[in-house]
Amino acid sequence: MSSLLDLNLDLLLLIISYLQGWDALNLSLCAKRAYHLAIPRAYVYLDKTCRDHADFNIWRERVFALDPILKSPRISCLRSLVIQHRGQHGLRAIVAGLVEVFAQARRLESFVARFEESLDPGVTECPRLGEALGALKFLRQLNLTGVGSATMHMLHALPNAPIIEALSLDYHPPNSWSAGENPFPALAKVLSRFARLRYLMFVFKQDLVVPELDPSIPPTNPLIYPQLPSLRTLAVAESYSCNLMDLVPLCPNLSSLSYISLRADANVYRRKIADTPWPALRAFECLPGYLQGRQHPPPSLPQSRGDVSRLTIVTPLSISAPSLSPMSSTASASTFAFVRAVQPSALVLKVLLRSPSSSSEKSQLICWADAFRVDPPLRSLELLFLSPNQHLTGLGAAMEGMSLYYLGVHVIVDRHKIFQRNVTRTEVARALDPRAFFDAIPTLRVLGIGDQMLALDHTGKEREAPREPDETSREWTRRTRWWWMEGGEMVEIWREDAERAREIIERPEFDRERGLEGFFSEKCLYSMLT
Template sequence: MISLLDLDDDILFHLFSYLHGQDAQRLSLTARRAYHFAIPQVHADLDLTVDDNPDDTSHDFTAWRDHLLTTNPISSRPPIEFLLHLDLDSDSDSPSQTFETLLEVLAHATRLRTLIAHFDIENGILRLPQLGDAMGKLASLRELSLTNVGPATMEMLHSLPIAGTLESLSLSLAKITPAEVSTACNDPPLALVTVLSRFPHLHTLKLGASPDSLPLLEPFTTRHSIANIKFHGVHHLELGEFVPIALDLIPLFPNLSSVSYTSSVPRGKRKYQDLVADLSWPHLRNLYCYSGFSFHLTPPSAKFSPIDRLTIDLILKEFTDPSPLATQDQWERIVKLMRAFHPSALVLQGCICLWPLRDVVPKSIPWAEVARTVPSLRSLQLHILDNSQTPTQIEMVLKDLPLVYLHITLASHPTAHLDGIPAAMPRAVYSCDAPPFFDAIPTLRVLGLEAQFPAKEPVENTAPPGEEREAAEVQMRRQRWWWMEGTGEDRKMVEIWKEDAERARAIIESQGFDREHGLDGFFTEKLQIQAVYE
């Protein structure tokens, strides 16, 4: 009988590459041949966190270094030769030891593809310039993430020999003072765009900035010259900053597909806003924004292109006491954002707190007004935070929206204790009556209802004899999905799986989707097969 280990070496290397950690270690102990293929995966990923206790730090680093550099008796090679991904997080009181140990490791990690350094890299470069030389020799490196980046680190990156092969770069820019700049390098320091010009094959850029960090543009940049600064290879951009600074540089990446933006304080002076006033945003497939970003995104002179999917992740309250976090002025800014981008899909991923809706006119609900702002909207996802309402009570709020896809998630309020969650909430998802949603929204084809909290009381099983097991399985499901087949009098509502709903959503949110016939026959064949077995 042929066993797994009788396969060719190339096939086994490929199969075993999907193993990580303990799974690979267990398999390596089954046979000598298995060890040969599995042990590289045991040492492929290394995530090391060192605390601020000097004694523990010394012990951790010594054991870690010895383990990586000691030759294994079976493979006759040290584990460091198999290392592919290194994530080092250090808040040590002995930074010199961190830098020296990392330097020794990098000198031997010839296959390293990912290096994530969560420590003061600027201090490391200043104390031990050889760190930059060691990084420059990592020919296999494709992803680099550095924290507390200052002038010296930017100089190192600008001269990095492997800059042309890196595909993903993450930089958290440190706050600096003029004295620190003059100490680290020539004054003025290199701007971000100057350094990025050395990385022609970047497809992912992650950037953290603050008002006191390094400059993003050269001081001599004008509205005319900035039009010639383009980074065509970057498709994914993640920005995290204290106030909006790097946000205005999005037009410099014409081929962006997705942007993720986080700002803890969305107010402040827009440093580069006037320079990019003549430039246009690229057509984005996904725009994710967190905190107050959406309230202050749209400057009067900005030129925006339509986006496919807009996600707003922030705390939005209405009808709350004390005062709400989202004021009427802020809601108006979100409406302006919608009108600027004309998204075909909207995700309100933050906390929408619903309060009694029986006496509320639908048009008085701010987030409902946001959803009605763009006639092209065809996909809507709502994350609702509430302890007292059931999903069927908001159908009147969504009435006559031109939606084709609707996904509603119910979750408990963070201020509520778990024991206080009423059993009616999860039960509402288990036994929800979906037809009212389809009646309120005639264009709706896909509906999903989901609960993200546990039921504290058992759900009463009222199923007929012989169907108890099926009913129990339905009650245990955290989410349910329905599909509306046909039109007019021939409409038929069918419960479907989440995977089918996700396939339909991808079609609905795609460019050029035809509302009338884009989903014709999508489930027809599947429903016919189900009918045979029924």
């Protein structure tokens, strides 16, 4: 009888390449041939949480030990390493031990260091860490927490900085290590050393002044700042004093930007290089931050920017003024002005409807629908309603005449119950009739309606509602239902088909006349898979 191990070596290696950890270890126990092929995969990815220095030394001795059959150290198979440590005790010794780890793991491709306290004391007392980290010729991804000024200087001097493709930095405020004695280098100058950097993420949890641009260069000459032409994705979560949006104009090929503001007070775009336009972005997410249990709005949006294909603004925009106009609120006015300026083809927006009475419901929905009528018209729109109460009825009629091809309407539960009462799933289903949306929007091809709420059991307690139906429970309803319209016939489809259609609709080269022809044909399905 033939077995898995009778396959050709190239097929076996391909199958085993998908195994990690215990799966690879279990396969290695089947036969001697399986051991030779699978045991290296058991040590490809290691995740170690160190309680103290002694715990780290025990782990290091185990991975340094020779494999009894391969006759080589287990750490020689390592490709990805995650080290976690809580507290300051033993941090310096762990940092010194990492130097020996890097010397043995010569083919390391990804390194993640998660420390609660600042990494700077260990970097300062062990300068060999930068040398050992810089000697890794295959390193492509680097993730560091507890970053301070000493760590930034180490990154600026890394010999292998030009080959790193993904960099994530979580900054830590200085305590006993004064930033004045070892000030932060200019961030743009440090990043210019990473010639192949495609993904960059910053996290600033507390107030920390980091110079992102060289202060010696006057703001009137933005083009002489170091450029980051290889960067494609930028994610920033910052407090009000950092303003890392200044880096965006320095990335001419940036395609995706995600920005989270941890505070809104005094978070004003400083416009150092406001005259320099932003690159044309494929996706821009502007998200609110959370601080002490309160949700804050996003920062002031810049005046100088380029076009954005897909714009996501996930912050509740409320209509509570007597005029019921979305432009009556300063935050709403600036948000919709930003939407009109960047001319997105796809928009994702969280909406908070809480007018005082239901008599103004129709006017309220019409005001919001008119705000979505931009030029050029939107092709894709997704609305996230937070605590809408009775204001969902008539939404389809209010959007009459729009040129949408994709529309998603979702109701989000207000878990803190600080606004109005939550609607039930039955009320959502009654208010959002799919046929009303298709009748009001002639161009609409894909429609999704659902909620992210919890169902109630017979005792009135909240329980998790089923996400998708299965073969044994046909009576369960899906959390979100999707419909496809073609030739005047409305057909319910699966989520995967709806997401595939949405991806086509949101492409910049989408053809409004023939973009979805033969969508369910075998040729179209094959082209999407390849």
